Amino acid sequence: MPFMKGPAPIRRTIEYLDRNKLVLKDRVKIFSINYNTKGDNHEGARQFVFWHLPQLQFKNPNVQITTFKNLTPSPFIQCYLENGEEVLMDVDFKSKDEIYERVRRIICKSEKTLKAEDKLDNPANFGSKCQKHCICEVPGQLPCPSLVPLPKSWRGKYKFQKPDEL
C-alpha cells in the first residue's frame, strides 16, 4: 500500500484525530486563531494550527473554527461564547505545547467532566455507543419483550385504554 500523500499525513488518520483531549466546553461556539506565515513569534501558533487544529475540529464538529493569516503583528486565539463573551488568548512567542496546554486548561472540558460524560466506560448507559445495547441483555433483568410479551397489565396500551373506545 503506498504512502499517504502530503506533509505529515498522520494528522489525517482516525487514531491521531481521536487521541486528544481537546473537547471544547459547550458554551464555546466559535474558535478563531490569528497568525502570520512568517515571523518567529508566530512559530508556536503555526505549529499548533498544523498539528492540533484537525484534532480540535474532529472532536468538536459543531464549533466553527477559523484561521486568519497575516493580519496582525502578534498571534492570538479568540473564542466566542454563547452569551456573547469573548475569550482572548495572547500566544505571542509561545511554543505549540504551551498553547495546547493553555487551550485545554481554559476552554476545554476537564478530565473529570469527560469521564462523567463518557458513555462507553459507564456500564449504566445503554445504547449504540455503549457496552450493552439494551438492559434486556443483562442477566437477571426482564427478557426482551420482542421475545417474551409483557403481561397485559404492564402494557400501557391496555392499562390506559377505555372500554368504550375499543
Place this chain on the structure above:
Amino acid sequence: MFGSSGSRVLNVINISYLQSRSKRVWVRKPLGSPMAKSKIFRITPKPVIPEDEKAEIKRLFDNYKNSMKSIRQYFFEQSLKQAESGEVAQMKHRLEDQEHERLMEENRLENEKTAMVREERLKIQAENTQRNVLASLIKKEGEAKQHEIQIEDFLTKQMSTPFIQPENIEKAIEDALANPVNFNFALDLDGYVYRGKDTSIDTIPEEKRERLNSN
C-alpha cells in the same frame, strides 16, 4: 430441506434464551435458498394511484409529519428546560460559572505577562534596528565620499589631456594637414620595423633601422 435443527429454536436474534415447545413456527425463508418455482416469473401488480390523490396523500402526510416533529422537538426542549431548572442542575451551573470566572482571570493574567514580555522584546528590537540603520547610514556616507574623490581624480586626469578647444581648431586642422600620420609598417624576422607604405628596404642603411621595442 432448509436445515432446521431438531430442538425447534425460534429463529430470532437472542437465540439461546427461549425454546418453544409447540409446533415449529415458520418465521422466514432461509437467506440462501432459491425462489420457489411458483414464484419466479411472478410480476406483482404495482398499485396505480392517480396523481392528484397522490398529491393529496403526500400533503396530508407532510402536514402530519411536520406537526409531529415540531411537537416532539418542543417536548424535548421543555424536558431539557425542566432538567435545567432542578436544584442539582442549578448548583452545577453555579459551580461551572465560578470555575469559568476563575479560568478567565487566569487567562487574563497570562495575557498580561505575555504582553510585558512582548514589550521588552519590541524595545530591544527597536534599539537594534536604530543602531543598524545608523551604522549603515554612516557607511553609506563614507562610501559616497570615496566615490566623490574618485570622480575628482578621474576628472582632473581627463582635463590634463590635450583637448582641442574651439580656438585652436584651425591651427589643429593645419597641423593635421601638414603632418599626415601613416600607420602602415612591416616587420622583419630579425625584429626590425620598416614604417611607411612605399618605403623599400634598400633605401635605409643598416644602422638606421628601428628595432621593435617589446614594451
